[in-house]
């Protein structure tokens with residue numbers, strides 16, 4: 001049995017990452033989002049994790065540093081996404097490994113909060129809770145119930161705030 005290996009992205013992974021997102025999402029939008037973020041100053045390859053199984057890339061999770069604003073103050077949080085696993089390898093815990101690795105990496109880098117847009121039922125099992133309940137909103141034109149957050153450092157979400165995703169994410173909707 002192969003072991004899942006999660007590691008940061010390297011240059012050679014670019015095409016394989018595209019293939020993961022195109023097959024998992026059934027379209028090119030998320031792969032294009034990753035490509036446009038990669039060309040922006042926002043992109044930090046250390047926050048882009050791939051999951052390998054038997055030496056093949058089968059999953060990818062990207063985190064992007066985004067501002068969260070409240071009453072004239074601003075702090076940086078990490079936005080998780082896109083994240084996906086190739087359909088042929090789903091239900092094997094690869095998505096879970098990627099999310100847990102993202103949480104550990106975010107803690108290691110000293111971030112207080114991770115936000116994620118999408119499938120609240122899935123992210124709940126990793127300690128993500130509805131953003132609305134913590135007065136956290138964002139600029140994506142998506143249902144507010146789909147935004148969840150995980151506080152990594154106690155108090156980092158005190159008072160909530162408005163998360164501003166870069167333009168490339170807004171185009172996805």
Ligand SMILES: CC(C)(COP(=O)(O)OP(=O)(O)OC[C@H]1O[C@@H](n2cnc3c(N)ncnc32)[C@H](O)[C@@H]1OP(=O)(O)O)[C@@H](O)C(=O)NCCC(=O)NCCS
Pocket residue numbers: 024025081083084085086089090091092093094095096097117118119121122
């Ligand atoms: C969602 C996704 C990342 C899960 O990856 P995975 O490797 O299969 O995840 P895991 O094996 O760790 O966990 C699987 C469990 O997640 C749950 N799950 C999967 N998708 C879910 C969803 N949309 N909502 C709620 N739970 C979900 C299932 O209950 C599954 O449990 P099971 O294996 O007992 O049936 C993968 O299915 C995927 O890439 N989907 C398409 C892209 C996508 O939706 N990405 C997330 C965007 S927010």
